[in-house]
Amino acid sequence: MKIGELAKRSGMAASAIRFYESRGLLPLASRQTNGYRDYPPEALAVLAIIRDAQQAGFSLAEIKQILPADITAWQHDALLATLRRKVAEIEALQARLAQNKAHIQSLIALIDARPQDMDCKHNAARVMASLGIAGDKQAG
Known part of the structure; x- marks a missing residue:
């Protein structure tokens, strides 16, 4: 899914998604031939985890430590x-x-x-x- 759809479905701004991606919290999206980011469906779950963890008081560094590269491999x-x-x-x-x-x-x-x-x-x-x-x- 493109970043606009991910932003809409997650309730987060596209800039926040790009920020999390740049910080290594969200795996890098693949790029389409036109240069648009293409996120897998799991990105929605990762963003929900990041949001919920921040609301629970976790820092981004703490989230990065516990967030596995593969969301299914905690x-x-x-x-x-x-x-x-x-x-x-x-x-x-x-x-x-x-x-x-x-x-x-x-x-x-x-x-x-x-x-x-x-x-x-x-x-x-x-x-x-x-x-x-x-x-x-x-x-x-």
Whole structure:
């Protein structure tokens, strides 16, 4: 199939397809006598894998490492190891994000607990003191 049809069927821009091809993620298309690229039907599956892997957080380099030259010849153990590593990375990121969220929520609660008769400058000093920070910055 020509690149226009592949682009339409995959939902990707032709430029993205050419980019993936240039990076070695998509096997080089054969050329017709008129110079047009001719992609095999498997190219559609490869593009779907690339898209799904990117959405799952894989970099193009990671995708290239696990994507076999022949789409029907996956390296089972290597693929599972890579997928398990990505799950561990996602879990670590989730833990860091949960910590960041908790810290920010604590900070919001601390700032929001300003006594009604306290102005912003004094509340900022109170917050800074609670955090163990000396300073004269203003926060409302």
